[in-house]
Amino acid sequence: MHDTGSPSSLIQPELIRLGCQPADKEAAIRLAGQLLADAGCIDPAYIDSLLRREAVANTFLGNGLAIPHGMVEDRQLIRRTGIAIVQIPDGLEWNPGQRTRLLFAIAAQSDEHITLLRRLTRLLQDEVRLEQLFNARDAAQVQALLEETPPAAAGEAAAADLAERAQWIVDYPNGLHARPAAQWVEAARRHAAQLQVRHGQDAADAKNLISLLQLGLRHGDTVTVSAQGPDDAAALAALLSAMRDASAQEQTDAALAAQKAQLLAAQQGWIPPGHPLSIAGVAASPGLAIGVVRVLHAGQLKVPDRPVALGEGGDRLHEALSATRAELSELAAATASRLGKAEAGIFHAQAELLSDTDLITLTCQLMVGGHGVEWAWHQAVERMAERLAALGNPLLAARAADLRDVGRRVLRQLDPALNSATLADIDGDDCILLAADLTPSDTATLDTGRIRALATAQGGPTSHTAILARTLGLPALVAGGPALLDIADGTPAILDGVGGRLYLNPGEQDLASARDWLQTQQRTQQQQAEQRQRPAITPDGHRVEIAANINRPDQVAAALDAGAEGVGLMRTEFLFLEREQSPSEDEQFHTYSAMLDALDGRPLIVRALDIGGDKQVDYLKLPAEENPFLGMRGSRLLLRRRDLLEPQLRALYRAARSGQPLSIMFPMITSLKEITRLKGWCEGIRRELDAPAVPLGIMVEVPAAALLADQLAEYVDFFSIGTNDLTQYTLAMDRQHPELAAEADSLHPAVLRLIQHTVAGAARHQRWVGVCGGIAGDPFGAALLTGLGVAELSMSPRDVAAVKAKLCANGHDRLRELAQQALACDSADEVRMLARELT
Ligand code: PEP
Ligand code: MG
Numbered sequence: 073m074h075d076t077g078s079p080s081s082l083i084q085p086e087l088i089r090l091g092c093q094p095a096d097k098e099a100a101i102r103l104a105g106q107l108l109a110d111a112g113c114i115d116p117a118y119i120d121s122l123l124r125r126e127a128v129a130n131t132f133l134g135n136g137l138a139i140p141h142g143m144v145e146d147r148q149l150i151r152r153t154g155i156a157i158v159q160i161p162d163g164l165e166w167n168p169g170q171r172t173r174l175l176f177a178i179a180a181q182s183d184e185h186i187t188l189l190r191r192l193t194r195l196l197q198d199e200v201r202l203e204q205l206f207n208a209r210d211a212a213q214v215q216a217l218l219e220e221t222p223p224a225a226a227g228e229a230a231a232a233d234l235a236e237r238a239q240w241i242v243d244y245p246n247g248l249h250a251r252p253a254a255q256w257v258e259a260a261r262r263h264a265a266q267l268q269v270r271h272g273q274d275a276a277d278a279k280n281l282i283s284l285l286q287l288g289l290r291h292g293d294t295v296t297v298s299a300q301g302p303d304d305a306a307a308l309a310a311l312l313s314a315m316r317d318a319s320a321q322e323q324t325d326a327a328l329a330a331q332k333a334q335l336l337a338a339q340q341g342w343i344p345p346g347h348p349l350s351i352a353g354v355a356a357s358p359g360l361a362i363g364v365v366r367v368l369h370a371g372q373l374k375v376p377d378r379p380v381a382l383g384e385g386g387d388r389l390h391e392a393l394s395a396t397r398a399e400l401s402e403l404a405a406a407t408a409s410r411l412g413k414a415e416a417g418i419f420h421a422q423a424e425l426l427s428d429t430d431l432i433t434l435t436c437q438l439m440v441g442g443h444g445v446e447w448a449w450h451q452a453v454e455r456m457a458e459r460l461a462a463l464g465n466p467l468l469a470a471r472a473a474d475l476r477d478v479g480r481r482v483l484r485q486l487d488p489a490l491n492s493a494t495l496a497d498i499d500g501d502d503c504i505l506l507a508a509d510l511t512p513s514d515t516a517t518l519d520t521g522r523i524r525a526l527a528t529a530q531g532g533p534t535s536h537t538a539i540l541a542r543t544l545g546l547p548a549l550v551a552g553g554p555a556l557l558d559i560a561d562g563t564p565a566i567l568d569g570v571g572g573r574l575y576l577n578p579g580e581q582d583l584a585s586a587r588d589w590l591q592t593q594q595r596t597q598q599q600q601a602e603q604r605q606r607p608a609i610t611p612d613g614h615r616v617e618i619a620a621n622i623n624r625p626d627q628v629a630a631a632l633d634a635g636a637e638g639v640g641l642m643r644t645e646f647l648f649l650e651r652e653q654s655p656s657e658d659e660q661f662h663t664y665s666a667m668l669d670a671l672d673g674r675p676l677i678v679r680a681l682d683i684g685g686d687k688q689v690d691y692l693k694l695p696a697e698e699n700p701f702l703g704m705r706g707s708r709l710l711l712r713r714r715d716l717l718e719p720q721l722r723a724l725y726r727a728a729r730s731g732q733p734l735s736i737m738f739p740m741i742t743s744l745k746e747i748t749r750l751k752g753w754c755e756g757i758r759r760e761l762d763a764p765a766v767p768l769g770i771m772v773e774v775p776a777a778a779l780l781a782d783q784l785a786e787y788v789d790f791f792s793i794g795t796n797d798l799t800q801y802t803l804a805m806d807r808q809h810p811e812l813a814a815e816a817d818s819l820h821p822a823v824l825r826l827i828q829h830t831v832a833g834a835a836r837h838q839r840w841v842g843v844c845g846g847i848a849g850d851p852f853g854a855a856l857l858t859g860l861g862v863a864e865l866s867m868s869p870r871d872v873a874a875v876k877a878k879l880c881a882n883g884h885d886r887l888r889e890l891a892q893q894a895l896a897c898d899s900a901d902e903v904r905m906l907a908r909e910l911t
Pocket of ligand 2 (some may be wrong): 739773794796797
């Protein structure tokens, strides 16, 4: 939006009346209208148009300001654009509960009045200046207060530098993006002086984040920084030092990115020769997919246009903005304490976007134009984001993503229902589905005939969505950030589920290389697949059991065909999801029996219900918890909900009467007390049903269980380590956290040490240890676990062939040595680099 009217031509002393006391709203509007008519701006008939508008819309803007304006269809009654200002120091009731002290009657032929509207919206937030305006004694003072130069609007280049100036060369490897820009703004705003940053012909107000970002500064650009005003020398020095201070952080970030690339090479991932633009996320499900992007985002959200009175709309917008600011500041504080100040900066930067004058003005204008607040806000955000995205600069495109992200936060505040999008909207073939996040049930029901890969802005690699993607064989990345959702629908892309990147608009060379890579992969997979039925025995004769993580009897045949030797984890909570009520004891009995029958004598380990965390079951009406992963989850819930535990155990023991090899294990065990109570339940039910004893194990998912493994082992028959949860609880990183996902790596040496401790504890009582978390299905992870002494690995069936191939190719002694090396590493990345040392 550009200012098209010169401020001084709009605010004229003869159109200002001070100290008025009109009897009512109509008298006030007539007075303002008369001023406009007397000055030759309107035909007197337009005064009625001003009054008619009041009958259909509320022109109260908030904080004592009202902006009466005529009906659009009466525009021919306007002779020239003008604005009449009527000051009512004692205030006048405009609508019940709304008092106007200053009214601006607008007669606008086109959009010249936008300059004034922009100032008014800024004024709404500036109580000191408002008070001065309400009490001004002469027209010149009103004029001066209103004409104070606004910040340079986006896109308005000011080529001249200010009085004090200096040059600086941008040394941020990724150019100027939101986080350092917000630091510049913060430093600039501490000073009264006007501060400007100029690059070539383009200049930006250093106190305005969007205007700075629109400069699109890249590494190596020279900028002229200048200041003017009372403390200009100090202001200039402070801004320059903020610019330099951000350099170190920017360079560290870039170095980390380079390290990641090295890591990718170690993992033998695909590296595109043409360096197409890409978005980085976290690898969640391996494979490469070539396709076109289909975005499932709030842009497809139908934001309804529900006009409300302007005042009410303004109040709701104000509240939503405040609530979002509070939400962002909480997020920033939480991020600062978890990750550090620099990482929290992005949320400060997002909060800055909320105060952007252009954005708020545009929203107010759309509301004044008769639109509903949600619609107006959404439109304003989309228009500004499109403008940023259209500049063709990836950095600014990412800012557009931030703007949309923050825009959605505000929309959610305005109407919580404006938060969803539906998979049914996705059509076409060879789709690479992009979404903010997907629920496990969304993922489970994806049409894999058309959807080739998926990428989510949020989520983590061990979230259940990622697990399901692996099961479905869909390459996936998670935690790609909000920029993902700003990619245009239909953009050709390549998704790399090993490197965790989405490459956009790949060139012919990239496509050819991706096809080659896929072919090589297919050949390797084919070779591995041909040998998938062999046991996993290392060349020096050490055997590891390979089992599948599956949940339904109809998946057994495929799992066995994939080379699985049994089922190491049947997540029974999936029997409880996506339905209206819990499955009955009989229904469960039939499912477990069918599972055993399909396995035909091979082992089945059924995990008792693990509800809670990210697996919520609405009909159970469990109380909402502040920290569901730390709350009533898994066995903790089972011990409190006999109605869930008892039918499940009865169904399991009834199935065990067939004599087939069934084991039961309990999730989220933290203490011996839980084990003894659960075993008590099992024994009671077993006796009642006269069923055989079955092996009872526990999942080791909490550091407490790993640390006490030597004690717990005495009471259970086996351990199965749930590395997905063990990782999140060891590292204190939510397995679904979008920003922490990359670090929440199960190969973290701290997690490996807990696994080693568990194996050692179990060995004291001759118990076996399995791993059924995601890392068991990563061939390199499986090799390390074998080196640590894990005896059984349970994984998604599609991972079986590759894991077997890795174990069959590397000697147990070598794996043991490698595991010792991994235990001595200081980071998961360092552990992953060891992958180079295996065949
Ligand atoms: C785990 O935590 O590693 C595990 C296998 O359980 P789930 O992923 O179902 O929580
Ligand atoms: Mg778990």
